[in-house]
Amino acid sequence: MTFDNPVFVTYVIAATLMILKSMGQVGGGFLNPEDKSAGWANPNPRPGQLDPDDYVERSRRMHHNDTENIPVFLVAGLLFVLTQPPLLVAQVLLYGFVATRLAHFWAYFTAKPHEVRATFFSIGSLIVIGMAVYTFMYAIL
Amino acid sequence: MTFDNPVFVTYVIAATLMILKSMGQVGGGFLNPEDKSAGWANPNPRPGQLDPDDYVERSRRMHHNDTENIPVFLVAGLLFVLTQPPLLVAQVLLYGFVATRLAHFWAYFTAKPHEVRATFFSIGSLIVIGMAVYTFMYAIL
Amino acid sequence: MTFDNPVFVTYVIAATLMILKSMGQVGGGFLNPEDKSAGWANPNPRPGQLDPDDYVERSRRMHHNDTENIPVFLVAGLLFVLTQPPLLVAQVLLYGFVATRLAHFWAYFTAKPHEVRATFFSIGSLIVIGMAVYTFMYAIL
Numbered sequence: 001m002t003f004d005n006p007v008f009v010t011y012v013i014a015a016t017l018m019i020l021k022s023m024g025q026v027g028g029g030f031l032n033p034e035d036k037s038a039g040w041a042n043p044n045p046r047p048g049q050l051d052p053d054d055y056v057e058r059s060r061r062m063h064h065n066d067t068e069n070i071p072v073f074l075v076a077g078l079l080f081v082l083t084q085p086p087l088l089v090a091q092v093l094l095y096g097f098v099a100t101r102l103a104h105f106w107a108y109f110t111a112k113p114h115e116v117r118a119t120f121f122s123i124g125s126l127i128v129i130g131m132a133v134y135t136f137m138y139a140i141l
Numbered sequence: 142m143t144f145d146n147p148v149f150v151t152y153v154i155a156a157t158l159m160i161l162k163s164m165g166q167v168g169g170g171f172l173n174p175e176d177k178s179a180g181w182a183n184p185n186p187r188p189g190q191l192d193p194d195d196y197v198e199r200s201r202r203m204h205h206n207d208t209e210n211i212p213v214f215l216v217a218g219l220l221f222v223l224t225q226p227p228l229l230v231a232q233v234l235l236y237g238f239v240a241t242r243l244a245h246f247w248a249y250f251t252a253k254p255h256e257v258r259a260t261f262f263s264i265g266s267l268i269v270i271g272m273a274v275y276t277f278m279y280a281i282l
Numbered sequence: 283m284t285f286d287n288p289v290f291v292t293y294v295i296a297a298t299l300m301i302l303k304s305m306g307q308v309g310g311g312f313l314n315p316e317d318k319s320a321g322w323a324n325p326n327p328r329p330g331q332l333d334p335d336d337y338v339e340r341s342r343r344m345h346h347n348d349t350e351n352i353p354v355f356l357v358a359g360l361l362f363v364l365t366q367p368p369l370l371v372a373q374v375l376l377y378g379f380v381a382t383r384l385a386h387f388w389a390y391f392t393a394k395p396h397e398v399r400a401t402f403f404s405i406g407s408l409i410v411i412g413m414a415v416y417t418f419m420y421a422i423l
Contacts, residue, residue: 001142001283001364002364003364003365003420003421005161007423012225012361012364012417012418012420012421013418013421013422015357015361016358016361016414016415016417016418016421017418019354019357019358019410020411020414020415020418022350022354023354023407023410023414031343032340032390032393032396033393034393034394034395034396037395037396037397038252039395039396039397040397042396058173061172061173063350063363067349067350068163068204068208070354071212071215071353071354071357072160072164072207072211072212072215074353074357075156075160075212075215075216075219075357076157076160076295078357079153079156079157082142082143082144082153083144085384092408093232094166097420101237111173111175112175113175113178113180114173114175114176114178114180115180115181121224124404125164127162128160128323129161131159132160132161132164133161135153135157136153136154136157136158136161138144138153139144139150139153139154139157140150140154142283171390199314202313202314208349209349210343210396211289212353212356213305213352213353213356214303216297216301216353216356216360217298217301217358219409220294220297220298220381223283223284223285223294224285246410249314252314252315252316253315253316254321255312255314255316255317255319255321255324256321266305269301269305270302270305273301273302273305274298274302276294276298277294277295277298277299277302279285279294280289280291280294280295280298281291281295
């Protein structure tokens with residue numbers, strides 16, 4: 001876990017990109033009664049602003065999906081790199097996960113058919129499962 | 142944090158099991174307008190498929206509960222093992238948490254009375270709180 | 283990552299406080315059909331108990347907000363301290379995040395105008411983003 005270990009550097013690059021992706025996804029919106037009052041965050045309140053909004057609800061579901069997957073990936077990836085895997089394997093899995101999440105974002109944001117989104121989601125999930133199973137086996141053997 | 146340290150190995154086993162549990166819990170389902178079109182992930186679309194479904198909603202609440210607890214456990218456990226606790230203590234707490242989550246899953250899935258689920262949930266939460274308090278005290282003393 | 287490194291100790295203090303904050307936030311409530319039966323967790327069931335309740339829904343939104351932010355902070359902070367930043371910088375950022383979350387809790391709990399809550403939330407998010415960008419740059423350079 002030092003920055004002169006290229007496997008660890010691979011992890012740090014993938015992890016920080018996923019952290020930034022997660023922070024950048026709008027998950028909030030106007031949810032609470034007090035959010036209806038005017039202010040810099042809501043200069044023009046209007047009736048119905050607390051109602052679900054297609055765009056905001058979609059972004060919220062995307063953020064929710066990030067919340068379910070990215071923290072688990074961050075820990076699974078960290079434990080996986082502690083098993084000292086070959087650099088190429090680490091790069092394929094860790095950067096592969098980042099790529100599937102970006103592709104999932106694109107498929108979700110542009111409302112592509114469910115299959116497209118599900119394919120990227122499944123590949124990302126299989127990467128996390130694969131790293132966790134490998135690390136578990138490494139630990140018990 | 143090396144694999145010849147039995148306390149760290151205990152953590153890795155508990156952590157990877159919890160990661161796999163979290164990945165295995167279905168959290169998704171059909172949520173978006175585009176999910177109504179036919180494809181391999183939804184071969185027979187039908188009206189009302191986006192409506193809440195008892196089984197899917199239950200699984201989603203269970204996944205949500207995992208999302209709230211497992212990432213926090215993963216970090217709390219990692220910091221706890223860095224305090225170099227006795228092996229037996231680490232095994233009781235870390236495997237104990239895994240056991241309470243599996244029991245919570247069983248109680249939730251079979252819709253056992255709220256008390257059963259709440260008991261397992263509370264024991265798991267107390268383990269995380271205990272590890273965090275101990276680690277906090279260890280850090281400031 | 284040892285307890286004689288004051289930067290790491292700063293991280294452990296901030297991380298365990300955030301773990302305890304996250305565990306202390308009630309996120310549950312009565313959600314499932316089986317939760318209507320009487321027992322120690324619900325001594326006096328009444329009709330409508332599964333309906334959304336203003337207080338519980340607010341707490342649930344607050345917990346949800348924790349779930350979205352705290353795990354990502356825990357990993358971002360850990361990777362940041364591995365870059366060996368100056369102690370003062372680590373203290374300002376890590377304790378600063380803790381302070382913004384506590385202030386966010388207060389603003390949310392007392393239903394302060396959206397701007398107050400959004401300000402604390404934004405400062406906390408900027409701290410995580412700043413740590414992640416710095417760690418990313420440190421890794422690739």
